[in-house]
Amino acid sequence: MRFRHIHMLPGIGNSRFPYCTSLYVDDGPGLLIDTGADPSALASIASKVGMVFLTHYHYDHIRSVFSFQGADVHTNPIEAPYFADLDKLAEALGMKHVYGEQGISRWKQMLAEGAPNAPYSTAFCRIWLQLRRLRVSAYPLDEVIHVGNTKVIMLHAPGHTKGHSVAYFPSEGLVYTGDIDLSGFGPWYHGEDGDPDLFAVSAERLCSLDADVYITAHHKGAVSKRRFTKAVRKYLSVIKRRDEKVAASLGAGLTLKQAALAGVSYPPHMCRDPWIFMWEYLLSAKHAARIGIIPEVDKDWPFVFQCPLSTDGGHPSS
Numbered sequence: 001m002r003f004r005h006i007h008m009l010p011g012i013g014n015s016r017f018p019y020c021t022s023l024y025v026d027d028g029p030g031l032l033i034d035t036g037a038d039p040s041a042l043a044s045i046a047s048k049v050g051m052v053f054l055t056h057y058h059y060d061h062i063r064s065v066f067s068f069q070g071a072d073v074h075t076n077p078i079e080a081p082y083f084a085d086l087d088k089l090a091e092a093l094g095m096k097h098v099y100g101e102q103g104i105s106r107w108k109q110m111l112a113e114g115a116p117n118a119p120y121s122t123a124f125c126r127i128w129l130q131l132r133r134l135r136v137s138a139y140p141l142d143e144v145i146h147v148g149n150t151k152v153i154m155l156h157a158p159g160h161t162k163g164h165s166v167a168y169f170p171s172e173g174l175v176y177t178g179d180i181d182l183s184g185f186g187p188w189y190h191g192e193d194g195d196p197d198l199f200a201v202s203a204e205r206l207c208s209l210d211a212d213v214y215i216t217a218h219h220k221g222a223v224s225k226r227r228f229t230k231a232v233r234k235y236l237s238v239i240k241r242r243d244e245k246v247a248a249s250l251g252a253g254l255t256l257k258q259a260a261l262a263g264v265s266y267p268p269h270m271c272r273d274p275w276i277f278m279w280e281y282l283l284s285a286k287h288a289a290r291i292g293i294i295p296e297v298d299k300d301w302p303f304v305f306q307c308p309l310s311t312d313g314g315h316p317s318s
């Protein structure tokens, strides 16, 4: 990139989940935006980083945050409280809605036991348990923040999560777009705190910024404004396709649970993972609301949080 003080640090595997691209501003105290990049690249700058900004609380954006013990860590004001309160975090992810308070208790117990048998909690259990040790402040949204001579504005861009923010560098004409990431998968607004309509508004807003370079947190990396704007249209069209898929499933008599298990955005074989199921269930409910269908309530809702998920009425499978 042609920017003197701003450096892009990719994640492993083309910055796919569970990594992301980070941005390092080598000015003033040294600012790192998101800590999901390749850990070896992050280690090489760790001693120079005095400040960390997290765009949102998802694991792939915070995974190496404990490598920056000396830095002041900030995130958006909506999600800063999640770091001290696992219940709030679990609720935002969707656990309370799908698995009830009991599901959250069960998840926390599994974390404490250290061996939850599910891919989305096994790898991450250490960081979830340690988050309360992290002191996280809130950065102001939509205001100029001076980092040495560099100006950055953390723009509130909700939809992916309620507090999701992107970093806009007005003098450089550069935007770090976080998880408005143009992936082939389409927009991710699956959590309890995600919203497809807000996601679309936020993505469109990015296109109207006075900027020439857009850096996505996953996959694409740095792209021109023209390419970003064109790709956003295609990316957002996935929302409509999901409307159609959910309409077809519910129209054929499936319940939300059955629609989720059949897969709306993830392949069906992944949907017995309790996390993926949770997000497909919430996604199905959101799209049902968008298209004006009131689905029947599944008899075993809220479901039992277990790995793998039971498909036969919520009782632990053998």
Ligand SMILES: [Zn+2]
Binding pocket: 056, 058, 061, 160, 179
């Ligand atoms: Zn995310």
